[in-house]
Amino acid sequence: MDWEVKIETKLKDGILDPQGKAVKTGLKSLGYENVDSVFVGKYMEIIIKDISKKEDASEMVEDMCKKLLANPVIEEYKYELNKMEG
């Protein structure tokens, strides 16, 4: 069974987000005055092959997030795991 994983990471509340601040400033300077706040994180799509159980795939994703994909000290992450057709 193959799996498609979509992962979003975001800085935790209270952690300074200079990239978000820069994007907000950029949007304001383009005239988007209604923009109140901007947070910038990462988005990843990963294809995982040949794992039969969803629980095993999910455990692997958790593990990968903690070890490499996100920095658990300053970032929070969430993911969506879907079986691939065919």
Added chain:
Amino acid sequence: MDWEVKIETKLKDGILDPQGKAVKTGLKSLGYENVDSVFVGKYMEIIIKDISKKEDASEMVEDMCKKLLANPVIEEYKYELNKMEG
């Protein structure tokens, strides 16, 4: 009415993704042999204030994506727009 927008951007198919390649190599070297492919993009959360109609908010988001948040030549984006409570 205030709105919360969640935006994901990703390189279009066929555009070289060196960051995704690096993450894939990293995961393989940690022993995650089942990883088949990795794409890395951006994830953004934006709060927009004081727009009454969803269509207007949506149009504004489209506009911001094209002008600043994504590079429409090489990136595709999708977003989710939700009314904020309270």
